[in-house]
Amino acid sequence: MSGDHSHNDSQIDSGSRVNDSHKHKDKYKDKEHKHKDHKKDREREKSKYGNSDHKEFSEKKHREKERIKHEDVSTDRHKDKHKEKDHRKEEIKPKKEKENGFASPHRVKTEPDNDHFYHSPKSLKRQRDNDETEFKPKKIKLENDRVDKKGKKRKQDEDIKPKKTQKNKKGEVADGKKKAKKEPEEKWKWWEEERATDGSKWRFLEHKGPVMAAPYEPLPSKVRFFYDGKQMKLAPQAEEVATFFAKMLDHEYTTKDAFRKNFFKDWRKEMTSEEKSKITDLKKCNFNEMGEYFKAQSEARKAMTKDDKLKIKVENERLLQEYGFCIMDNHKERIANFRIEPPGLFRGRGDHPKMGMLKRRIRPEDIIINCSKDSKHPKPPPGTKWKELRHDNKVTWLVSWTESIQGSIKYIMLNPSSRIKGEKDWQKYETARNLKKCVDRLRNQYREDWKSKEMRIRQRAVALYFIDKLALRAGNEKEEGESADTVGCCSLRVEHINLYPEKDGQEFVVEFDFLGKDSIRYYNKVPVEKRVRTFFYTSILNKHLQELMDGLTAKVFRTYNASITLQQQLKELTSPDENLPAKILSYNRANRAVAILCNHQRAPPKTFEKSMQNLQTKIDAKKDQLSDAKRDVKICGYKKAVERLEEQLMKLEVQATDREENKQIALGTSKLNYLDPRISVAWCKKWGIPIEKIYNKTQREKFAWAIDMAEDDYEF
C-alpha cells in the first residue's frame, strides 16, 4: 500500500485499508472478485416475484424499538480542494440540527418485527403461459381499458395457478369490445394482473421505431467562418461540427482546455485534407458569426406568432402520437424517449476527460430494432437499413444503438407509467421492505464482523456500515481516464477521508470529502462507533449481501433508508391540528430529510436571491395590511378580513421557509426513485391531503399502482 495515508496513521489499524490508488485495486481482485452463481440467480429471479403483500398486514403495526441518531457535527467550511460545484455542497451538507430535530444525515432505524409479519410472497406471483406461441393482440387496450373489478386487492392465493392468458382472464378480447367503450376513464390496472415468471418481459411488442435526428441544414452563405482573420468556407461535414461549437460559445465548457482539445481533435477528423492543412490552431478560429446566427434563430423562435407556435406544437403532438407509443401485450404504452439523440459535442459532467468530443450522428445502420416477430416492423427511412431487427422478449428495450464516446449502448424504453417499469419499481420497494425485516440482524452481524481476524471481513463490514449509515452508493470500479474521477463507498481512496480520534467534542469522527455520482461533492463528518476507525473494503459486497437476504444489494440500503426515513419523519413532523399548507411544509421537510441523506443537490436557481427578496417584500406588505386590518377591526368589526389576511400571511411565510430550505436541495430525485410512494399516498389519505399536492400529473401516472393500492394505514 503506497498511498499517502501517513496523516492518518495514528488512527489506522495495521490491517486497515482505504483504496489508496487505482493501481492497487487489482491486488484485491483475486480474492474479492464478483461471483456468479447462476443457479442461485435463477432461483432468486423466481422468488423475487413474490414478495409480501402489504395489504395483508396493514392492520399490524411496527413498533419502533430503537432509534439511533447519528448527529452530524460537521459545520466547518472546508478546504477548497474541489472547486465549482463544491461550493454549493459546502453550504448544504453540514447542516446543523434543525428545529425539527433533524440533522444531516439523519438516521431513524427500527428493529424488525417478528418474521411472521411478512407473509410468503405468493401474492405478487403472477404467471403467463410459457407455451403460448402465438400471442397476437386481437384488440388493443388503450389506457382507458376496462378492468374487471375483483375487489380492491388480489387475494393472497388467488394467483397460484397460472392464468391461461390475459384475454381469457378478462374475457375481453373475445367479447369485451363494448365493455371497453363503456368506461373510458378507467385506467388499466396492471398491478391486479399476473406477472410472467419465465423471465420474459413481454409477449407481443409493436412500435414505429425511433424518430431520427433532423438532418444537417447548411448555414446560409451570409454566415461566415474566419480562420486567422480570413473568411473560409467549410465543407458541410466540418461546418456541422463547427456549428456545435458555435452554439456553445457562451458556455463555460468552451473555455476548458480538455473540451477545446478534444473538440479540435475530433473536428479535424471531419475536415477535408485542405481544411485540415489550413486549420491547425483552434485559437485562430472565429465562430462568432455562427454563434450570433444561432442566437438570432432562437430569438426568432421565441418571437414567433402564436399561430406558428401552435403549428409546431401540433406537429410535435403528431410525432408523439405516431412514434411515442407502442403496443405491448395488448396495451398501448407510452415510450419514454422515442427520439434518437442528435449529434453534438459531448458534455460530460465534472472533470470529464472526454468533454468536447464529437458525438456522432446515429444512422439507421447503427440502430437495432427490437419487436415481436409477428408485429408490424418499423420501417427504416427510405434507402436505408436498420443494423439489425431483433425479437428478444427477455429485454425491455425497443431500440438500441452504440454511442461514439464511451462505446456504451443507448436504449429507447418505456415510460415510467408503463406496466413494465411500474412492476419493477413496485418490486424494488418490496425488496426494501424485506430488508426492513432483517436489517437488525444485518446490523448486528456487521458490528460482529468488525472484530473479525480477517481484514477482508472487517473491511466489508465497515463498508456496509457506511452504506447503511450514510446511504453511500456502492462505488463500482471504473476504468481510469474514461470518466471523471468519482467514487462511492467501495472505491474511496485515502485522500477522501480523514480520521479523528476526537473532533469538535466528539470521539471517533470520520470526515468524508469526495466527488460522487455526477461529480457532486459529498462532504460529511460523522462520529462513528469506536471500532469503525479504520478499514474499508474495496470490492463487491453484493455477493455477501445476497447471502444475507434474497435480492439484497448495496443499493437496496439507499431505498430502504430513504423510505423508512420518510415514514418516520412524516410521523414526527405532522401535527393533526396544522392546516393544509403547514402539513405540506411538513411533507416537504420529510422529503428534504431524505434528499439530504441521499445527497441530492441542485445548483441554486440563478434568480434565487431576487425571488426571495420579492417574496419578503410581499410578506412585509401583507404584514402592514394585517396590522391595518387589526386596527380597523376594533372600529368596524371586520373579523373575517383579518382572518383572511392572517391566513394569506401564513401561506407566504410557509412558502418562504420552504423555498429557503430548498435552495440547494433537489427533492425530485428521492421522490421519484427512493421513496415508496405508498408511504406518501397513505399520508395523504390519513390527513385528507389531495394527492395532487404531493404528486404532479406525471408522478401520479408513474405511481398509479401505489395510489390505487395503499390505504391510510400502510406501513412501509
Added chain:
DNA sequence: TACGACACTTAGGACCCAACCA
C-alpha cells in the same frame, strides 16, 4: 473465476411554457 458486454436505474441541468404580476 474474471471480465466485458449488456440492461436498466438514478441523476442534474437545460429548456419550455403557463401562471402570475406590475
Added chain:
DNA sequence: TGGTTGGGTCCTAAGTGTCGTA
C-alpha cells in the same frame, strides 16, 4: 401586455447490478 418565475418535461450522462463466456 410584456416580463418574470417556477414547475414540469426533456435530455442524456453516470451510476448499479447481472449475465454470458472463455
